Amino acid sequence: xxxxxxxxxxxxxxxxxxxxxxxxxxxxxxxxxxxxxxxxxxxxxxxxxxxxxxxxxxxxxxxxxxxxxxxxxxxxxxxxxxxxxxxxxxxxxxxxxxxxxxxxxxxxxxxxxxxxxxxxxxxxxxxxxxxxxxxxxxxxxxxxxxxxxxxxxxxxxxxxxxxxxxxxxxxxxxxxxxxxxxxxxxxxxxxxxxxxxxxxxxxxxxxxxxxxxxxxxxxxxxxxxxxxxxxxxxxxxxxxxxxxxxxxxxxxxxxxxxxxxxxxxxxxxxxxxxxxxxxxxxxxxxxxxxxxxxxxxxxxxxxxxxxxxxxxxxxxxxxxxxxxxxxxxxxxxxxxxxxxxxxxxxxxxxxxxxxxxxxxxxxxxxxxxxxxxxxxxxxxxxxxxxxxxxxxxxxxxxxxxxxxxxxxxxxxxxxxxxxxxxxxxxxxxxxxxxxxxxxxxxxxxxxxxx
Numbered sequence: 001x002x003x004x005x006x007x008x009x010x011x012x013x014x015x016x017x018x019x020x021x022x023x024x025x026x027x028x029x030x031x032x033x034x035x036x037x038x039x040x041x042x043x044x045x046x047x048x049x050x051x052x053x054x055x056x057x058x059x060x061x062x063x064x065x066x067x068x069x070x071x072x073x074x075x076x077x078x079x080x081x082x083x084x085x086x087x088x089x090x091x092x093x094x095x096x097x098x099x100x101x102x103x104x105x106x107x108x109x110x111x112x113x114x115x116x117x118x119x120x121x122x123x124x125x126x127x128x129x130x131x132x133x134x135x136x137x138x139x140x141x142x143x144x145x146x147x148x149x150x151x152x153x154x155x156x157x158x159x160x161x162x163x164x165x166x167x168x169x170x171x172x173x174x175x176x177x178x179x180x181x182x183x184x185x186x187x188x189x190x191x192x193x194x195x196x197x198x199x200x201x202x203x204x205x206x207x208x209x210x211x212x213x214x215x216x217x218x219x220x221x222x223x224x225x226x227x228x229x230x231x232x233x234x235x236x237x238x239x240x241x242x243x244x245x246x247x248x249x250x251x252x253x254x255x256x257x258x259x260x261x262x263x264x265x266x267x268x269x270x271x272x273x274x275x276x277x278x279x280x281x282x283x284x285x286x287x288x289x290x291x292x293x294x295x296x297x298x299x300x301x302x303x304x305x306x307x308x309x310x311x312x313x314x315x316x317x318x319x320x321x322x323x324x325x326x327x328x329x330x331x332x333x334x335x336x337x338x339x340x341x342x343x344x345x346x347x348x349x350x351x352x353x354x355x356x357x358x359x360x361x362x363x364x365x366x367x368x369x370x371x372x373x374x375x376x377x378x379x380x381x382x383x384x385x386x387x388x389x390x391x392x393x394x395x396x397x398x399x400x401x402x403x404x405x406x407x408x409x410x411x412x413x414x415x416x417x418x419x420x421x422x423x424x425x426x427x428x429x430x431x432x433x434x435x436x437x438x439x440x441x442x443x444x445x446x447x448x449x450x
Contacts, residue, residue, distance in 0.1 A: 015096045016076040018043040021057045025340075025356055025382025025399040027126045027431060029071040031083040031153060031172060034127070038151075039099045041092060043073075049357065067268075069290055069308075084220070114191075116184040117142040119437030121389060123397060123404055124154040124168060127429030131157065131168060134404065136389070136435075136445040139424050148177075156216075156432035158205035160229040163212050166436045167229070169202040176202060176216065178232035181436060187232045196232055199223050199239060204385075204432065206256045206263060208276060211235075215263050215274075217254050222247050224254070224265055224274060244279055246272050253294040257301055257318055264303050264318065266291050271305055273321055286321050287328075288314050293342035295351070295386075297366055304351055304366075306339035307332070313339060313353055315369050325369065333369035335362050336376075343386035343394055345409040350374070352394060352407065354383035361396070363412050374412040380405060380419065387433035390440030397430040404430060406445065415445070 020036065020043050022029030036043050046053040048070060061068060066081050073080045073088060075095045080087045089099045120133040120142050129152035130145040148154060153172030159165070165187060166179040176196045178187035186194035201220030208215060213235055214227045223243040226235040234242035246267050253266035261276040270285035271294065290309035296302070302324060303316040315324035315331045323331035336355035344351045344366050351364040351372075361377040364370065380398030387395045393415065394407040405423040406415040415422045422445070435442075 018092070018095075018097075019046050019074045020044070021046045021048055021053060021060075021070055021072040021074070023048050023070050023338075023356070025384055026070055027153065027155065027171070027384070027399070027429065028083050030127055030429065032071045032073055032088070034150060035083070035085070035088065039097075041097050041099070082220070114146060114185050115143075116146075116179060116181065117437075118181070118184060119441075120435075121395065121404070122157040122159075122166065122168075122432075122434050122436050123426045123430050124157045124432035125402070125427035125429050126153050126155055126171070126399070126431045128427055129154050129170075129172070130427050132426035132430075134424050134426070136441050139422060139445065141424070141426070145427055148173075154432070155203050156205045157434040157436070158207050158214055158432075159434050159436040160207050160209060160212055160214070162209055163229040165229050165232070166434070167205055167214050167227075167232075169205055169216060169432075171201055171203060171219075174198055174200050174202065174218075176205075176214070176227065176232070178229075194232060196227065196234070198225060199243065204254050206254050208256060208258070208263075210258060210261075211276065215254065215256070217246075217265055218243070222267070224263070226279060244274055244281060246274070246281065253292055253306075255294045255296040255303065257296045257298050257303075259298050260301055260318055262318065264294050264296060266294050266305065269309075271303065271316060271321075273318070283321055286316060286323070288316070292340045293353070295342045295344045297344045297346050299346040300366075302344075302366070304342055304344055304353075304364075306335075306342040306353055308338050308340065311335055311337045311339065313342065313351065313364060313369070331369055333364055333371065335364075336360055341383055341386050341396070343388065345388070345392065345394070347392065348409045348412070350409060350412060352386060352409070354379055354386070354396070356382055359383075361407070372412065377407065377414060378419070380423065384431050385433055387435075389433075389435040389442050391442040393440075393442040393445065395433045397426075397433050399429050399431060402426055402428050402430050404433065 123132040130147040133142040152170040155171040156169045180187045199218035199221035236242040272285040273282040291307045293306040301318040305314040325331040337357035341354040363372045363374040381400035384399040
C-alpha cells in the first residue's frame with residue numbers, strides 16, 4: 001500500500017494521520033521526518049514558522065509537561081517529543097502503522113579504503129550522513145565526501161592537534177568515529193576499530209587539548225562523555241566511569257574554557273558547568289530558559305547563551321555561574337527570534353549569533369549585553385554552527401542551503417564583502433565544522449588577505 005493510499009485512509013478516519021511539528025534547520029526534526037519517510041508513513045508537516053501551526057502547537061502544549069522544544073510527533077491523542085525511535089515506533093504501531101526494524105546502534109561505515117586530505121576544513125552533513133572536505137586557499141572541495149549513510153546523521157567534527165586525531169559524532173547511530181591524521185585514515189586502520197558506540201544522541205564535540213580528550217553530550221541519555229582522543233576509547237575505561245549526568249533534554253550546546261578547566265552545557269532550561277579535574281557538576285546550574293548555542297570567551301571567562309525561549313542572548317560569569325550583570329534582566333540583550341548558533345571573538349570583542357526566524361546574523365558587544373552597532377548580516381538559511389578557523393575568520397554552516405560561508409570578525413562582515421563571493425557548497429544538512437590539519441591558511445582564503 002502506497003503513502004497516498006495510506007494518507008487517504010488516515011484522513012477517512014481508519015487511522016489517525018500523524019502530524020509532525022517542526023522548524024527549518026532543526027536536525028532532530030529532520031531525523032523524525034526522515035524516519036517517517038523511510039518507513040512510508042504519511043504525515044502532515046506542520047512547520048511552526050507558519051503562524052497557524054505555531055498557534056496550533058501552543059494550544060496542543062497547554063497541558064503538556066515534558067520538554068517544550070520541537071519536534072513533536074502527534075498521532076491521535078498521543079505525543080512524542082524529539083527523536084525517540086522506540087517511543088515513535090510504539091505510538092505508530094498502536095495507530096496501525098508498521099515500522100521495520102532498523103540497525104542503528106554502533107553501526108560502522110563501509111570498509112572500503114579511505115585516504116583523507118591532509119589539511120582541510122571538515123564539514124559534517126547531517127541529512128545525508130557525510131563529511132565534506134574544503135580547501136581554504138581555493139575554496140574548493142577536496143576529494144569525495146566520506147559517506148556513512150543518511151541514518152548516521154553526522155552532527156559534529158572536532159580535531160585534537162596534539163594527538164593528531166579527528167572525530168565525528170554519528171547522532172543517529174549513537175557512535176563516534178576517529179581518524180588518524182598522521183596516516184590519513186581510520187584510527188587503528190579500519191572503520192570497525194575506529195568506531196566507539198556511545199550513549200544515545202552524541203552531539204557537538206569540544207576538544208580539551210590539555211588532557212587530550214573529546215567531550216561529547218549524549219543528548220538523549222542526559223550525559224556528557226569524556227573520550228581519550230589518542231585512543232578513541234572512553235577516558236576512564238567504561239562509559240559509566242567516563243560520563244557525568246547533567247539531566248535530560250540536553251540541547252547539545254557545549255563550550256570549553258581551558259583557563260577555568262570547565263565545560264558548559266545546556267540542559268533542561270539551565271546552563272550547567274562541569275569541572276574537568278573532577279569531572280563533576282559545579283553547583284546546580286543557572287536558570288536561562290530554553291536555549292541552544294553556548295559560547296565562551298576564555299579571556300574574560302564570560303559565557304554567552306543563545307536563549308531561544310526569550311529570543312535573547314544571556315551573559316553569564318563562568319567563574320561564579322551567576323548572571324554577569326547582577327540579574328537576568330540586566331544580563332540579557334534581545335535579538336531577533338530564535339537565536340541558535342553563537343560565537344565570541346575575544347580579539348574583536350564581538351559576539352555573533354544566528355537568528356533562525358529572520359535568517360540574520362546579529363553582532364553583539366562582548367563586554368556588555370548590547371548590540372554592537374554593526375549592521376546584521378543576511379545569513380544563508382538556518383545557520384546552525386560557527387567555528388573559528390584562524391586569523392579572525394569565522395566559518396558558518398547553513399543547514400538548509402548546504403553551504404559554508406565565512407565572516408571576517410575584525411570587520412564584522414563577510415569576507416570580501418559578500419557571502420556569495422566565498423560561500424562554498426557542501427552537502428545536505430551542513431552542520432559541524434572544524435579545521436583539521438596543520439596551521440590554517442585562513443589568511444590566504446578568498447580574493448585577498450584579511
